[in-house]
Amino acid sequence: MKTAVTSYGNKITVNKKRVKISAVNVVATVIFAVYCLGIIVPLLYGFSISLQTRAEYINFAYFPSVPQFKNYITAWRDLDSMGNSVPVMFLNSLWFSFGTVIVNVLCSAFTGYIVAKYKFPGRNFIYYFAIITMMIPIIGALPSQIKYVAALGGYNSPLYVLVMTLGVGGSFIIFYSTFKGVDWGYAEAAFIDGAGHFTIFFRIMLPQVIAPMSALALTDFISAWANVETPIIFFPDLPTLASGLFNYETIVIKQDIFPTYYAGLFTCMLPTVLLFVIFQKNLMDIQIGGGLKG
Amino acid sequence: MKAKIISFMLVAMLSLSAFVGCGGTGSESGGVIDVGKTDAYKDREKKIDFSFYYGGYGTDWFTDVAIDYMENVDKDVYIHLIPDFDNALARTKIDSQTGVYDLYQIGVDCFDRGLVLESLDDLLDYDVYGETGVKVRDKIDALQLDAYNENGHYYQLPRNLATGFNWVYNKTLLDSVFGEGAYTIPRTTDEFFEFGDTLLDKGVYLAAFPCDNASGGDYTVYSYETWFAQMMGFDAYNKFYDGYYLKDGEYVMSEATDNAAIIDAVKTASEAAYGAAERLATKGNRYMHERSAGMDFKAVNRGFYGGKITGSQVRFAFTFTGGWLESEVASDLKDNIVKDEEARAIKAPVVSGIIEKTPTIDGDATLRKVIDFVDGTVASAPEGVSDEDIAVIADARNIVTDLFCDAFVIPKRAKNKDEVKKFLAYLVSDRAQKIAAKATKGISVLPYGYVPTAEDMGFEISGYTKSVNEISRGANISDWAKKNSAFKKYMNLSWYYDASGSGGTLTYAFFTGKATPVSKINASTKEHYARTWETDFKNYLNWTK
Numbered sequence: 155m156k157t158a159v160t161s162y163g164n165k166i167t168v169n170k171k172r173v174k175i176s177a178v179n180v181v182a183t184v185i186f187a188v189y190c191l192g193i194i195v196p197l198l199y200g201f202s203i204s205l206q207t208r209a210e211y212i213n214f215a216y217f218p219s220v221p222q223f224k225n226y227i228t229a230w231r232d233l234d235s236m237g238n239s240v241p242v243m244f245l246n247s248l249w250f251s252f253g254t255v256i257v258n259v260l261c262s263a264f265t266g267y268i269v270a271k272y273k274f275p276g277r278n279f280i281y282y283f284a285i286i287t288m289m290i291p292i293i294g295a296l297p298s299q300i301k302y303v304a305a306l307g308g309y310n311s312p313l314y315v316l317v318m319t320l321g322v323g324g325s326f327i328i329f330y331s332t333f334k335g336v337d338w339g340y341a342e343a344a345f346i347d348g349a350g351h352f353t354i355f356f357r358i359m360l361p362q363v364i365a366p367m368s369a370l371a372l373t374d375f376i377s378a379w380a381n382v383e384t385p386i387i388f389f390p391d392l393p394t395l396a397s398g399l400f401n402y403e404t405i406v407i408k409q410d411i412f413p414t415y416y417a418g419l420f421t422c423m424l425p426t427v428l429l430f431v432i433f434q435k436n437l438m439d440i441q442i443g444g445g446l447k448g
Numbered sequence: 449m450k451a452k453i454i455s456f457m458l459v460a461m462l463s464l465s466a467f468v469g470c471g472g473t474g475s476e477s478g479g480v481i482d483v484g485k486t487d488a489y490k491d492r493e494k495k496i497d498f499s500f501y502y503g504g505y506g507t508d509w510f511t512d513v514a515i516d517y518m519e520n521v522d523k524d525v526y527i528h529l530i531p532d533f534d535n536a537l538a539r540t541k542i543d544s545q546t547g548v549y550d551l552y553q554i555g556v557d558c559f560d561r562g563l564v565l566e567s568l569d570d571l572l573d574y575d576v577y578g579e580t581g582v583k584v585r586d587k588i589d590a591l592q593l594d595a596y597n598e599n600g601h602y603y604q605l606p607r608n609l610a611t612g613f614n615w616v617y618n619k620t621l622l623d624s625v626f627g628e629g630a631y632t633i634p635r636t637t638d639e640f641f642e643f644g645d646t647l648l649d650k651g652v653y654l655a656a657f658p659c660d661n662a663s664g665g666d667y668t669v670y671s672y673e674t675w676f677a678q679m680m681g682f683d684a685y686n687k688f689y690d691g692y693y694l695k696d697g698e699y700v701m702s703e704a705t706d707n708a709a710i711i712d713a714v715k716t717a718s719e720a721a722y723g724a725a726e727r728l729a730t731k732g733n734r735y736m737h738e739r740s741a742g743m744d745f746k747a748v749n750r751g752f753y754g755g756k757i758t759g760s761q762v763r764f765a766f767t768f769t770g771g772w773l774e775s776e777v778a779s780d781l782k783d784n785i786v787k788d789e790e791a792r793a794i795k796a797p798v799v800s801g802i803i804e805k806t807p808t809i810d811g812d813a814t815l816r817k818v819i820d821f822v823d824g825t826v827a828s829a830p831e832g833v834s835d836e837d838i839a840v841i842a843d844a845r846n847i848v849t850d851l852f853c854d855a856f857v858i859p860k861r862a863k864n865k866d867e868v869k870k871f872l873a874y875l876v877s878d879r880a881q882k883i884a885a886k887a888t889k890g891i892s893v894l895p896y897g898y899v900p901t902a903e904d905m906g907f908e909i910s911g912y913t914k915s916v917n918e919i920s921r922g923a924n925i926s927d928w929a930k931k932n933s934a935f936k937k938y939m940n941l942s943w944y945y946d947a948s949g950s951g952g953t954l955t956y957a958f959f960t961g962k963a964t965p966v967s968k969i970n971a972s973t974k975e976h977y978a979r980t981w982e983t984d985f986k987n988y989l990n991w992t993k
Binding site: 207208209212213214300404405408409410 | 502531533534546746750755756758779780783784785
């Protein structure tokens with residue numbers, strides 16, 4: 155038996171729970187341990203390679219004899235894709251990721267709110283349009299997408315972020331459902347106090363959906379940061395870190411400069427890892443906690 | 449608190465990115481491509497976007513040539529250099545006419561693309577920069593001019609170095625094994641295999657090839673092609689790919705039902721060449737390094753120069769590659785990954801089966817003496833050998849196989865086409881060739897007649913490069929791809945068909961024991977063309993109309 159202290163300062167007795175070691179537990183533990191090792195070991199080896207010299211890498215060393223932290227400086231300073239240095243690619247990643255998040259999340263919030271809370275002709279059409287377009291598998295739309303983006307001035311330009319934002323995608327459905335659950339009474343009370351529609355949306359309604367909005371923003375950011383295909387296809391002259399490193403891989407293979415390349419990869423990974431570390435509680439609460447009320 | 453610390457780190461990293469772009473020394477060797485040296489000219493009025501293939505010869509020569517042009521020839525133009533790593537993707541872009549650049553140096557077949565490529569007929573009559581009275585067509589080798597002629601028009605300016613693929617040996621290694629000057633470089637394939645047996649007794653494999661061909665680099669199929677060409681004779685070899693075969697002492701054009709006849713007509717030649725290839729690459733014969741299956745071209749290059757070979761301490765003496773070998777290992781040498789050893793290219797060993805068509809040459813020993821004579825090593829031919837047979841051997845000894853798919857092309861949608869053509873007329877000049885050769889340690893990467901000398905270069909040209917140039921000068925260069933042969937293209941003609949479907953190169957198929965054996969190769973090839981010949985021939989006939 156074990157003694158614990160409550161938040162009120164009272165001592166209580168806690169019965170120690172006996173954990174039963176069963177064959178299933180052992181097998182499950184081994185499987186998950188192997189799975190974890192399968193994820194962690196390659197990452198650690200990759201990190202080790204990022205600290206090796208080229209000669210050590212080519213001679214299949216497991217660990218560097220002297221850690222070459224300068225590889226990170228080299229990656230940061232000397233790697234480039236089509237004449238764009240790593241800092242430039244980093245900036246491209248920033249505008250693409252933040253731009254996608256801000257424009258996509260905000261536009262989806264606007265459309266979700268309006269369709270959920272205001273009655274107007276065509277309201278249901280918008281909702282069902284969003285559902286149906288998500289269900290239809292569109293194969294071979296890429297050439298027309300490129301033409302569409304180019305016609306609107308979004309090809310090879312940061313305007314891509316604006317051009318490709320529809321506001322009626324998956325995020326719209328989430329915001330629609332979320333706003334549906336927010337009591338309209340708040341708005342009515344605000345109208346009585348003289349608030350306008352914009353005030354109600356930005357100061358009353360939007361703060362109510364801050365949790366799902368944060369989650370969407372985070373997942374959109376992480377997804378955009380790691381997106382290789384979109385920058386290569388739609389803005390090839392403005393490579394992001396992800397697409398730039400992807401392009402750079404061919405040089406790496408030819409010259410066997412994998413240590414510098416791995417240093418670049420870990421550098422690219424860092425912002426998303428840091429963001430996850432900072433916001434993991436929010437993310438995990440939203441992922442696990444939703445629907446477990448009462 | 450933890451979140452604050454991490455947030456601070458994130459902000460610091462973001463801020464650092466703004467500062468680290470400043471200054472700095474060069475990185476470890478084998479670092480990034482630096483074509484940024486041309487950025488100083490980017491404010492100029494006219495711009496040429498020049499996409500080039502980043503190959504074994506590196507990029508410095510493009511930069512040096514472009515800078516010379518911008519500094520001394522045309523001060524209104526900015527040449528924006530764009531390295532490309534995928535020839536096929538570049539060609540796809542050209543075909544699609546989207547996002548195309550103004551000029552491409554491209555290493556894949558660009559024939560039959562008159563709809564998407566600018567005609568270069570007028571370019572051939574341009575004056576070459578700095579050379580009075582010399583036209584661009586005067587600078588191009590006649591063989592290549594013929595190969596790139598597409599029904600009287602030109603859409604590609606050939607850039608093929610025409611040095612071909614050669615057998616290369618590690619001179620330093622062989623000197624240490626046998627003693628300097630104490631060995632004879634093999635002249636025939638039988639002698640090659642005897643040499644391999646001797647080497648194996650001394651703990652060295654004869655050769656290694658990159659069977660792991662995922663990133664390219666296994667050129668051994670060109671050596672088999674050379675052996676086939678040797679057996680056929682250069683003229684007959686070319687006639688074969690144009691659809692002709694020998695019937696009753698005369699060459700006749702194939703018909704729709706002639707698939708068996710044309711394959712049977714080359715049976716002796718194909719079995720001799722295929723048999724030599726099989727003997728070389730079969731793992732059990734131990735001529736090829738035991739680790740070849742897992743080696744890519746970089747591993748083979750490193751192993752050749754004494755670098756580490758995974759799972760083996762045994763070295764090998766020969767490989768089969770092109771003139772770029774030393775360029776490809778330059779960064780490895782700098783990083784002490786390989787040893788500073790000497791390599792030499794040699795003429796392809798003559799396939800020993802050739803004595804079947806030279807009645808006065810009674811065996812391999814005599815064949816070797818005839819080769820010594822045609823090489824100029826000895827003053828007189830062996831007794832009893834006819835002049836006709838000597839001519840056959842001389843012809844065989846002088847064949848080098850290459851791949852005529854390297855050219856400059858201008859897409860139809862290029863901007864500033866006149867400027868681009870003017871730049872091309874400069875590229876073929878001796879001036880540009882000299883600058884390019886200097887950047888590549890004496891290799892004629894712009895192959896328009898200029899021969900680099902030590903005096904011009906300011907340094908000694910390596911023994912390897914000299915040996916490559918010596919072999920190809922005056923050689924009969926056979927174009928393995930025969931991309932401009934309509935018959936070969938439509939019929940997909942080859943002198944052998946390996947039915948194994950091993951998924952790799954023929955060498956890999958031999959090495960892993962999956963290839964069709966030589967005893968069945970004639971039947972396998974006939975069987976293959978029996979399925980496809982009639983239909984393909986109809987398509988060929990439609991094209992000829």
